[in-house]
Amino acid sequence: MTIWTHPFATIPTRADIDAAADRIRGHARRTPLLNAPLLDAEAGRRIWVKAECLQVTGSFKFRGAYAAISGLPDGDRARGVIAFSSGNHAQGIAHAAALHGIPAVIVMPSDAPTVKVANTRAYGAEVVTYARGSQDRDTLGAELAETRGLTLIKPFDDARVIAGQGTCGSEIGHDMPDGVDRVLVCCGGGGLTAGIALALQGRATVHPVEPEGYDDVARSLAAGAIQRNPAEAGGLCDAILTPQPGALTFGVMRDLCGPGAVVTEMQALRAMEAAWRHLRIVLEPGGAVALAAAMFGDGPDCVAVASGGNVDRAVFERALSI
C-alpha cells in the first residue's frame, strides 16, 4: 500500500510554489485583495482581505488540488485520484480531476449533507460512501486505490498541496501594500497557513487563526510540539476543524509563523456579516475567522485571508441576523 507513504513528504521550496503557480495559471483564479474604507473605520485599522471565497469551487482548496494533480507523473495521473473529504477539499479535487479528464473517487461518510454529495458529483467525481462507525474508511479507501491504481491526495500534509496553497501567498506578496507585514490565515490542518508562510518568508509574519475549542495549532506553536484538540464536538467552523496539525505543516509553521490567534464563533459570524456588508463577498464561518481576528483582535494593519465561502443558507442568515 505504497500510496499511503507518498514521496512528497518534504517541505516545499519557493521554487516549488513558483512551479505550482505556473501549473495552475489559467485554471485557478487570481483572487483580488479587497478593502473597504468603512470596514477599516469599524475595525480601527486597515484590513486587506484576500478573497479566496472567489476561488474556483469556492475555496483555496482548488489551488492545492490542481497543483497536486497537475504535478503527478503522467501514468499515475491517468489512473485517477482519491480523496477523503466531505468538504472543500472534495470539491477542489473533483473539479481539478475533471479539468484533467481523469477519474476522481471521493470517500465520504454516508451521513454527509446531501448538498455536499450532490455538488461533488456535479463536479464529475464518483462519491463512495461508508457507514461511519461500522466501516473503516482507510481500509475502504486503500482497497479502492489498490484495485484501480488511484493516487491519494491528502488535504494538507502533502508538499504538492502545500506548494499549491502557497500560490495564494505569492499573490498576497505581490498585491499587499508596502509597510504591511502581518498576515492572518484561517487554519485547520495548516496547509494554507504553511504555504503562505513559505511564500511570504522574509516579507511578512503569518499568524494562524482558529476557532475557540479547536486551537490545536496555537497550542502546538506555543508548546513547540504537536498538540491535539481534546474533543471533536463539531461546530460552525467545520471547514477548519481538524484534530491536530500535520507533521509537515507543523514543521513549517513552527519555523516561520508568529503566535496563533483564537476567535469565538460569534466573532466569526460577525466577520461574515461585515464581509457581506462592506466587501460584498460570501464567507463560511471557517473562512471568516482570520477576518474576525483582524477586526476584533489587537495589532497593526494587516491582511486577512478569507479562505472559503461554501456555506448553508441557515448559517448565513444567522450571521446576517446578529
Next chain:
Amino acid sequence: MTIWTHPFATIPTRADIDAAADRIRGHARRTPLLNAPLLDAEAGRRIWVKAECLQVTGSFKFRGAYAAISGLPDGDRARGVIAFSSGNHAQGIAHAAALHGIPAVIVMPSDAPTVKVANTRAYGAEVVTYARGSQDRDTLGAELAETRGLTLIKPFDDARVIAGQGTCGSEIGHDMPDGVDRVLVCCGGGGLTAGIALALQGRATVHPVEPEGYDDVARSLAAGAIQRNPAEAGGLCDAILTPQPGALTFGVMRDLCGPGAVVTEMQALRAMEAAWRHLRIVLEPGGAVALAAAMFGDGPDCVAVASGGNVDRAVFERALSI
C-alpha cells in the same frame, strides 16, 4: 447658472476611456470576471460575471465618479462637487471626493433611508436634505453650487462619467474569452451601458437589461427615440429605476447596442441567490438583472455585468429564501 450646461456634453471616444482608465488606476479596483461550472450547468450556457459589486463603494459608480472628479480643471476641482443621489452615485462621489481631499455635497430627499445617509456621511460627504414635494431639489442644488462654486456631477448623462464607466468595458474586453461576443449590462440611465458599448465597439454586442415596468431603454431602442416609463412606482431594482435614458447615453446605445432585455423582479432575486451560491458575491436586485437575463433568457454564452451590491438585509434574505 452655467454649471447646468457643462462643457462635457459630447460622446466620449475610446481615447477618453483610456485616459479615464489611467486616472482611476490604483484608486478604482480592477474587478474580476468570475465564472462557475455549476452556474453554467444550471443556466445551460457559459456565463462570465463582471463583479462590479466588488468595486470600491460597492458599485461601478465609483469609476465614473472618480474619473469625472479627477478630470476637472484644478481650480474647479478644488472648490468641490455636488450630486443629487441617495444611492450608489452618492457613495461613489462622496468617496472619490474624499480621496481627492475636496468637499462633496450630496443632495438627498429628507426621507432617504437612514443607512444611505449615514454611509454617504461616513465616506466624508456633507448631506443636504430637502423636503420632497415642498422644496425644489434643483433650485436648492443650484443655490448651493453657485454660493460655493461646486461642480455638478450628473449620474449618467455626462461624457466624463460615461468614459469612467467605459473602463469597466475595457477590462471585460481584456478578460473575456475569445469567441464570446455578447455582453449583458444592468441599465438605468445608460451610463454604464453606453460606456461599455463604446469600449467594446467592434468586439462584442452590448445589450441593456432592465426590470419589468421600467423598460424605457428597451422601448427607446425599439422606437428609435427616447421613451419614458409610464409610472415611477418604485420597486426592488431601485438602483436602476430612471424615468428615461439620457440624451448622450441614448445616442450611444442607439448607435451601438443590440436590443434590450427585460426580466422580472423574481428573476432578479433568483439571480441574486445564484450569485450567492455559485459565485459567493453579494448583489442588489438592480445589480442582478443582467445575470438574470443571462440565466433565464435565450442566446449563446455571454458576459453579464453585476453592477452593484448595496442591498438591505431584508431584500437579500428574501432572495435567499426563494
